Amino acid sequence: MNIRRTVLLGGIAIGTLLGCKQENIEAASPQRVEGVIYVVRDSLVESILEATGTAAPRLAADLSTRLMGKVMSVSVKEGDKIKTGQFLLQVDGRDLEARSEGLASGLDASRSQLALAESQARRMKSLYADSAIPKATLDQALAELDRAKAGLSQVQSQDAELRNIQGYSKIVAPFSGKVVSRHVDPGMMATPGAPLLRVEDASVLRVSATTTTATARNLSTGSLLRVRVDGHEVQAKVEGIVPSGTGNLAVVNALVDNRFDSLSSGAVATLLLPRGKGLVRLVPKEGLEREGDLVGVWVRTSQGDAKRWIRTGAERGNSLEVLSGLSEGDSVVLRSNHVVRN
16 A cells, blocks of 8 residues: 555646656747748948928919908919919909009109190290200200109109009919918908918928938039938929028028829928948848837847847838837748748
8 A cells, every 4th residue: 555655746746847847848938939930230322411301392372462442353263273374362452543543644644745845945046046946945954854853763763663552463374383371361351461371282392301411522512312202202403502600500402293183292201321331231121110219129149039129210121220129130020921930
């Protein structure tokens, strides 16, 4: 009986030890992620500086008037496409028409007075040449002629100014584009300088971004750049480079073709500015995992695969620059699926 109990206890102890050993073996197995191994290496590529700016329409205008009057009609609404010279808005200018009629009468009177003064001056010159009148009489006739000329010139200036102001009663499109905002409706009062409509031509976008003068020296007017707008990477042409006036900085202006209206006006844009060749670390996009604003990769080590958070930079085709978080020689797992095995 004692022998049987001893054998039974010994078997239980051996089974327990074997079970513990199996658990230790399973616990010691490193975590592995299925996928292809990519070894990080420093690569010599064109160094890129990302400069952030805004994609604004090259042509934009806030339309206003120099008149104070009631808005008679508005023929467009927000979002409408417009053509150069198209009628947009009418401001009441009937009081100007009355002033214009008065000036027209003044012009006729001034012209008649000038014609009379010219005739009188010619007659006085002829009489003076025959010594029939004194020099003072001739001088008086010539002075009257000068006053008549000055009077006509003054009335003509007033008429031209009035005609110019009358032009502001009828608002037309300065260029082809689109109405992006409308600030008045018929019956409202228009005041001088207050915006009535805003129109834009977004067929060409201007991206303006600030960078260092050292980077700007690598660029020239007309050179081509890459730019990201609305998540799309497109081509841009450098329009000009302007010193910012604040330290060692410059503003780069680049134009983007948007004739098909595929990019949003006012969107955040990023110019990819070349800085010469340099060493960068790249990782394929397929090896990245995103959690909110965080970007991570699975790195294989002797202790198993571990997720590591990294900071990324510019895109390089199907890869991203790694600014921090990975060292040369690290093994990154390009996962074919999301299975993690022990």
